Amino acid sequence: MIITVHHYLMLSIILFVIGAIGVVTRRNALIIFMSIELMLNAVNIAFLAFARWNLLIEGKMIVLFVLAVAAAEAAVGLGIIISIYRNRQTVYVDEMRLLKG
Amino acid sequence: MLDSLYQFVSIQTLAWLIVALPLAGAAINALIAVATAKRDIGAYRSLVSFAGVVLPMLAFASAAAIFVTMTSFESADPSFITGSLFQWAVTPTLVIDIGLKIDQLSIVMALMVSGVGSLIHLYSVGYMGHDEGYARYFAELNLFLFFMLVLVLADNLILMFVGWEGVGLCSYLLIGFWFEDIAKARAGTKAFIVNRIGDAFFLAGMFLIYAVMASANAPIGSGYFNFEMMSRYNAYFVPMATAISLLLFGGAIGKSAQIPLYVWLPDAMAGPTPVSALIHAATMVTAGVYMVVRLNFIFALSPFALTFVATVGTVTALYAATMGLTQTDIKKILAYSTISQLGYMFLAAGVGAFSAAIFHLVTHAFFKALLFLGAGSVIHAMAGEQDIRNLGGLRYRMPVTCWTFVLAAAAIAGIAPASGFFSKDAILWQAYERGHIVLWAIGFMAAGLTSFYIFRAVGATFFGETNAPLEKFKRAHESPASMIVPMMLLAVLSVFGGLIGVPQVLGGVNRIGTWLSRLIAYEVSHAPEEGAAEMVLMVITLLWSLHFAVLGWVIYSQRREWPEAVARRFGFIYRLVANKYYVDEIYDFLIVRPLNWVSTKILWQTVDDTFIDGIAVHGTARTVGVWANVVSMAETGVLQQYLLYFLIGAVVVVGYLAL
Amino acid sequence: METVLFYFLAAITVVSALLVITRANPISSALMLVVCFLATAGIFAMLGAMFIAVIQVLLYAGAIMVLFIFVIMLIQTDAGDLKRRAITFGKILGAVAAVYLAIILGIAAWRPPFIEAPQAGEAFLLPATMGSQLLTTYILPFEILSVLLLIAIVGAVVLAKKKI
Numbered sequence: 001m002i003i004t005v006h007h008y009l010m011l012s013i014i015l016f017v018i019g020a021i022g023v024v025t026r027r028n029a030l031i032i033f034m035s036i037e038l039m040l041n042a043v044n045i046a047f048l049a050f051a052r053w054n055l056l057i058e059g060k061m062i063v064l065f066v067l068a069v070a071a072a073e074a075a076v077g078l079g080i081i082i083s084i085y086r087n088r089q090t091v092y093v094d095e096m097r098l099l100k101g
Numbered sequence: 102m103l104d105s106l107y108q109f110v111s112i113q114t115l116a117w118l119i120v121a122l123p124l125a126g127a128a129i130n131a132l133i134a135v136a137t138a139k140r141d142i143g144a145y146r147s148l149v150s151f152a153g154v155v156l157p158m159l160a161f162a163s164a165a166a167i168f169v170t171m172t173s174f175e176s177a178d179p180s181f182i183t184g185s186l187f188q189w190a191v192t193p194t195l196v197i198d199i200g201l202k203i204d205q206l207s208i209v210m211a212l213m214v215s216g217v218g219s220l221i222h223l224y225s226v227g228y229m230g231h232d233e234g235y236a237r238y239f240a241e242l243n244l245f246l247f248f249m250l251v252l253v254l255a256d257n258l259i260l261m262f263v264g265w266e267g268v269g270l271c272s273y274l275l276i277g278f279w280f281e282d283i284a285k286a287r288a289g290t291k292a293f294i295v296n297r298i299g300d301a302f303f304l305a306g307m308f309l310i311y312a313v314m315a316s317a318n319a320p321i322g323s324g325y326f327n328f329e330m331m332s333r334y335n336a337y338f339v340p341m342a343t344a345i346s347l348l349l350f351g352g353a354i355g356k357s358a359q360i361p362l363y364v365w366l367p368d369a370m371a372g373p374t375p376v377s378a379l380i381h382a383a384t385m386v387t388a389g390v391y392m393v394v395r396l397n398f399i400f401a402l403s404p405f406a407l408t409f410v411a412t413v414g415t416v417t418a419l420y421a422a423t424m425g426l427t428q429t430d431i432k433k434i435l436a437y438s439t440i441s442q443l444g445y446m447f448l449a450a451g452v453g454a455f456s457a458a459i460f461h462l463v464t465h466a467f468f469k470a471l472l473f474l475g476a477g478s479v480i481h482a483m484a485g486e487q488d489i490r491n492l493g494g495l496r497y498r499m500p501v502t503c504w505t506f507v508l509a510a511a512a513i514a515g516i517a518p519a520s521g522f523f524s525k526d527a528i529l530w531q532a533y534e535r536g537h538i539v540l541w542a543i544g545f546m547a548a549g550l551t552s553f554y555i556f557r558a559v560g561a562t563f564f565g566e567t568n569a570p571l572e573k574f575k576r577a578h579e580s581p582a583s584m585i586v587p588m589m590l591l592a593v594l595s596v597f598g599g600l601i602g603v604p605q606v607l608g609g610v611n612r613i614g615t616w617l618s619r620l621i622a623y624e625v626s627h628a629p630e631e632g633a634a635e636m637v638l639m640v641i642t643l644l645w646s647l648h649f650a651v652l653g654w655v656i657y658s659q660r661r662e663w664p665e666a667v668a669r670r671f672g673f674i675y676r677l678v679a680n681k682y683y684v685d686e687i688y689d690f691l692i693v694r695p696l697n698w699v700s701t702k703i704l705w706q707t708v709d710d711t712f713i714d715g716i717a718v719h720g721t722a723r724t725v726g727v728w729a730n731v732v733s734m735a736e737t738g739v740l741q742q743y744l745l746y747f748l749i750g751a752v753v754v755v756g757y758l759a760l
Numbered sequence: 761m762e763t764v765l766f767y768f769l770a771a772i773t774v775v776s777a778l779l780v781i782t783r784a785n786p787i788s789s790a791l792m793l794v795v796c797f798l799a800t801a802g803i804f805a806m807l808g809a810m811f812i813a814v815i816q817v818l819l820y821a822g823a824i825m826v827l828f829i830f831v832i833m834l835i836q837t838d839a840g841d842l843k844r845r846a847i848t849f850g851k852i853l854g855a856v857a858a859v860y861l862a863i864i865l866g867i868a869a870w871r872p873p874f875i876e877a878p879q880a881g882e883a884f885l886l887p888a889t890m891g892s893q894l895l896t897t898y899i900l901p902f903e904i905l906s907v908l909l910l911i912a913i914v915g916a917v918v919l920a921k922k923k924i
Contacts, residue, residue, distance in 0.1 A: 002876045003766050008807070009869045011770050015777055017862040022781035024745045024854030027846070030786050030832055032741070034793050037824070038777055041800050044816075048807045052877055055884055061898055063812050064890070067819055068905050072912030074824045078831045079919030085835050086922075093741045094846075100738030745854045752861045759868030 008049035015042035029081050029091045033074075040070050103170060112170060113183040116201050118163045119211055120254060123218075123246040126156035130240035137236060146235065153239035154222045157246055161215035168208050180204030182256050182329075189259075194315070196324050202256035205616050209459065210253035210391055217383045217466050218246045220587035224474055225375040227583035228481060238278060238373070245271035249384050253391060258307060258326035261392070265303070265356065268385045269296045275380065276372040285371040292365040299355015299362050306348030313337050313345070332398045339402055346399055346406030350413075353389030357443045359417045364685055366440055370432040374477030377432060382439050382473055383466035390446040390462050394455045401453070411451020411532075415540045418444030419547040425554035427668075427679040430487045431476045434558050438513065439469060441547060445528055448544055454531035456617040460602045461524035463613075467598050468512035468521055471591035472555075475506035478584055479562060482577040483569060489558060493658075494567035498577045501585050503563040505592040510559050512595040514552035515646045520599030526642060527602060530635050548642060552649035560657030604635070766806060772799040786832045790825060797821040808880050811887035 015038060022035030044063045051059020085091055110118075129152040133145045171180075185198035203211075222242060229238050245268060252264025270293075277289025307326070314325035317337035324330060331338075338345065353359070358366040369381050380386070393400060393410065400406055421441035428434045442465050449458035480487055482499055496503040512521035525548060533541040567574050579585065602613045656663055668675040677683070776796040783789045797820045804813035883889050894902050 001763050002874070003762055004874045004876060006870060006874065007766060007770075008803075010866060011773065011803070013862050013865045013869070014774055016865075017858045018774070018777045018781060020748055020858040020861065021855050024741065024748055024858065025851045026781060027741075028786060028837075030828065030835070031781070031789050034780055034789055034828065037793065037820075038780060038796065041797070041820075044812075045800065045803055045807075048804060048809050048812065051809070052807045052880065053875075055878060055880060057884065057889055057893055060809055060812060060890055061893060063809070064815070064894070065901060065905060067812070067815055069908065071819055071824055072909055074827060075912050075916040076919065078827055079916040082831060082834060082920050091835055091837070094739050096740065097738035099740070100736060742850055745850055745857075748854060748861070749857050752857050752864070755861060755868075756864050759864055 005049050005053040008045060012042045012046040012049065015039075015045065027092045027094055029084070029093050032093065033077055033081070037070065037074070040066060103166060106166060107170075112167060112181070115163045115167055116183045116203050116254070117186070119160045119167075119215065120201065120247060120250045122156045122160040122163070123215075123243045123250065126152040127240050127243035127247055130236050130243060134234075134236035134240050149236045149239050150226050153243060154219065154226060157215060157219040157222050157243065160246075160250070161212070161219050164208065164211045164215050167203060168212055171203070171205075171208060194321065195311070196321050197257065197259045197326070198324060199260060200256045201254045202328060203254065206391075206394065206459065207254050209463065209613070209617070211250060213463050213466050214246070214249050214253060214384050217470050217591070218249075218379060220590055221375050221379045221383075221470060221474070222246075224378075224477070224584050224587040225373075227581045228375055228477055229373060230583075232373075234278065238275075241271055241274045241278070242376070242379070245275065245380060245385075249388070252388055256327060256329070257324050258310065258328070258331070258396075261395075262303065262307065265352075265388060265392075266300065268380070268388065269293060269300070269356070272296070272369070272380050272385055275376040276369045278372055278376065282371075288365075288368040288371040292369050295362050295365040296355045299352045302348045302351025302355070304352075306345050306352065309341050309345045309348065310338075313341050328395065331396075335398050335402070338399050342399055342402035343406050346396075346403050347409060349392065349396065349399075350389075350406065350410055353392055353447075354413065355389075356392075357386050357389030357447070358440045359389075359413050359444060359447065360420060361684075363417065363421070363440050364688060367433050367436045367681070370430070370436050374432065374473055374480060377436070378470045378473035378477065381436065382469035386439060386443055387446070387462050387466070390443065390450060390458055393447070393450045394459055397450075397455050400450075407451050407453065409451070411448050411537065411540055414444040414447025414449075414451055415543045415547075416444070417441065418448065419543050419550070420444075422547045422550035422554065423678055424681055426550065426557070427675065429490055431479070431489050431492075431558055431562060432473070432487055434489075434554060435469070435472050435476060438472075438551065438555065441551060442469065442513070444547075445525065445544065448532060448540060449528040452532050452535050452537050452540065454528065454535075456614045457524070457527040457531050457602075459617060460613050461528055463601075464512065464520035464524040464595070464598050467591055468509040468519070468595040471505060471509040471588060471595055472513065474584070474588050474591065475502050475509065478502040478580045478588065481580055481584070483573055484576070486569065486573065489561040491568050491570075492562045493565050493569065494563070494574070495577060496563040498574070499563075499579045501579055501589065505588045506563065507559055508592045509595050510555045511650070513555050514650045515548055515642065516552075516650060517643055518599065519596050520594070522643065523599035523602050523604070526639050527604065529642060530604075530638055533638060534634075545642065545645065549645050549649045552646040553653040556650045556653035557657045560654045560659075561661070564654070564658035565661065762806070766803075769799050769802045769806070772796075773803065786835075786837065787829070790828050790832060793828075794821050794825050797825065808877075808885050810885065811890055 019035045019038035019042060022038065023032050026032055026035065044066055047059045047063050047066075051057070051063075081091060084096070088096060090096070130149050133149055137143070137145060181203055183201040183203070185200045188196065188198040190197040201207075222239070225238065225242065229235055232238065248264045248267030248271060250264075252261050252268060255261040255264060273289045273293040275289075276292050277286040280286040280289070310331070311325055314331065314334060314337070317334045319325055319330055319334050355362040366381055366386070370377055372380075400410070418441045421437045421444065424437045425434050425441065428437060442461070446458045446461050446465070449455070449461060476487075478499065479492065479495060479502060482495075482502075483492065486492060508519065512519035515522045515525040517523075529541055529544050529548070532544060569577075668679075680686075773796055776792045776799065779792040780789045780796060783792065797816060801813040801816040801821070804810075804816055
């Protein structure tokens with residue numbers, strides 16, 4: 001069975017959807033954040049697959065940038081979660097309803 | 102002498118001056134009124150008097166100059182137009198310009214309006230001298246004069262309608278002059294509204310005229326409503342002549358107080374007496390007659406319309422005369438008398454005797470204005486007493502007023518050689534001679550009633566024992582010169598004014614008839630017949646009027662208890678007539694109350710409150726609020742839910758794009 | 761060979777991803793995520809992106825996940841909270857929507873040509889190519905990225921301080 005680009009794409013889709021389910025389902029903010037990282041990873045796989053099959057270096061560049069930005073975002077996001085924890089004593093998102101109305 | 106005048110101004114400028122001078126007076130007085138509001142008028146009083154009296158007199162002088170010039174034109178047609186001052190409305194389908202037309206008819210009217218108007222302005226200086234609203238009064242009076250002159254001098258129907266509406270406005274302002282008294286203010290409103298009903302008909306008539314002229318492919322540039330143009334395209338009016346005539350006459354019914362729209366005129370007596378004299382005797386109410394005569398070429402195309410006009414006029418004449426028998430307020434007697442005499446003018450117009458109508462219009466202006474001024478003099482002297490049952494015996498205390506009043510009464514009763522004799526006789530003779538015997542008979546009876554009620558007023562006010570409280574009576578004195586002089590001038594006119602229309606049968610030339618006949622082609626269809634019938638009728642009418650005049654005079658000065666006995670005997674009829682046949686009450690019940698009910702219950706409470714306020718305005722607001730509440734249920738504040746919405750949205754978009 | 765490797769790594773990735781989202785204990789989730797990242801790095805290597813694979817291990821598994829673990833340890837979740845789970849309508853809807861998304865994307869992606877990976881030249885595989893591109897064509901994003909990282913550092917410090 002030849003591995004075609006579709007295999008990698010299916011993998012990417014499955015990972016992405018797993019991450020999406022995690023975002024929508026879990027209450028814990030940290031788990032949600034991890035699910036987001038999963039989604040980013042899935043996207044990276046897709047980009048690299050297309051880059052490999054079309055022999056374009058651009059795919060790799062994008063992935064590099066995505067990695068860097070994800071790192072920065074993780075840092076800031078975790079900082080926010082810590083601030084929220086300090087103020088609300090909770091990290092469960094369904095207990096944070098200040099935006100209501 | 103006139104030649105030197107024409108070196109400075111052209112005759113067209115003179116024509117415009119007739120109209121412009123009262124307008125200038127109105128403007129000056131209005132500025133002074135506004136500037137001195139709520140303060141004493143002080144030094145400006147003389148300026149107001151000057152602007153209010155001299156400017157109209159100058160307008161009269163201009164009109165007189167033009168008249169003299171016109172009479173010197175021998176064979177040529179002396180009428181002229183001033184040309185357009187400016188174009189008021191220019192559209193592809195209609196052009197209206199502002200221009201004046203001076204012809205035989207309009208110069209006669211202009212002379213009468215400005216002449217009698219100037220005299221009444223002069224009288225007002227004395228009568229309204231102590232009034233706080235002196236400047237405002239003269240501003241409104243001058244404005245009225247301006248609009249009336251625009252009405253009679255206009256060269257097209259639209260400009261005439263502007264004047265028509267303008268005099269209605271000034272009438273409203275002046276009737277409700279003492280507006281702090283709510284009853285007086287209401288009288289002004291009633292006048293305006295009833296007039297408006299007539300104006301609706303007038304407008305409908307104008308729309309039909311537009312339709313006719315447009316279908317006749319008349320050139321737009323010279324104006325569809327221009328009198329010249331309309332008479333040139335006269336043939337096209339034939340199919341619509343009846344409709345147009347009746348509708349325009351509807352407007353005249355309102356303005357000239359005929360049945361059924363006369364109800365405003367007695368109430369209009371709430372205004373100052375000079376206003377009653379000028380507006381509701383001499384000028385505004387005659388606008389309807391002028392309009393009918395001006396448009397005689399349309400009316401003449403419809404015998405039905407003419408008959409209608411004559412009938413309405415005659416019935417009104419008799420109807421109003423009966424009411425003069427029982428009224429006790431001297432001004433109301435004169436008001437009903439005006440309605441009655443206007444009926445005579447429409448009778449003349451309706452039988453085709455247009456110049457007789459104008460003749461009576463002019464003489465009526467003289468003697469009716471004088472009657473009102475005399476009444477005003479009495480009211481002024483007796484500190485506001487208007488009820489004739491509380492007057493009497495004033496002839497020695499106010500001799501000039503008394504005898505001028507008697508002369509005017511003789512004129513209105515048609516007693517030779519006063520002017521009213523010739524004019525009323527001309528009308529009755531024309532009615533008889535053209536075959537309208539029934540109309541003649543009714544007019545004849547009304548003439549008798551006229552004599553009776555006017556000398557009733559004479560007797561009750563000036564002769565016999567006085568019924569006034571002694572203190573008031575002792576204080577009564579003759580009015581100042583500013584009031585007496587106009588009255589004396591009008592008395593001269595009332596007596597000798599008839600000379601312009603002395604009929605041929607008596608040896609005269611009927612100057613006014615020949616003067617106007619060049620304008621009114623349809624009148625000369627009847628050549629005068631042999632003079633014998635006319636003489637006989639004249640004598641009969643004279644004796645009839647004289648008989649009733651003496652009767653009324655004597656009864657109400659010496660035997661005042663007789664009418665009271667008669668009133669008791671015929672209680673029901675007396676009450677019916679004395680209460681004006683309950684017409685006001687009937688109108689109130691049939692028209693005013695339902696209208697009020699509809700306005701309040703339906704238009705106000707239902708349409709306005711419920712529908713517009715409740716549903717449209719508040720309802721919209723509430724709907725927005727309700728929807729906002731519904732939509733805000735989606736905003737729970739839980740971020741995860743928002744992410745869920747993201748996901749669903751993404752699914753939808755991807756689904757659409759990918760598949 | 762390649763097939764077996766691919767399926768092996770893919771299986772690890774997917775299983776560990778599933779475990780990430782289903783574990784009650786956040787530490788377990790974090791550790792599973794690390795495993796996922798490592799397997800993903802293997803996938804990256806199979807796709808000829810060696811440099812990216814290494815960076816993935818270093819950065820994601822090494823730095824970011826350590827950060828996560830620190831934060832999880834800072835946030836003391838009670839044992840009791842771990843038990844409580846609410847299955848709400850919204851969650852079911854979300855899961856269904858996500859699965860539906862997967863199906864749609866899968867159907868959309870399944871189209872010819874079904875070919876194997878073309879021959880990749882040196883230029884493609886070497887990190888040197890990436891490096892040169894980074895400093896020529898993509899110089900601007902590169903610089904901006906540095907600024908972004910600076911902002912992130914400052915932001916993180918500010919956000920996490922006790923007193924501003």
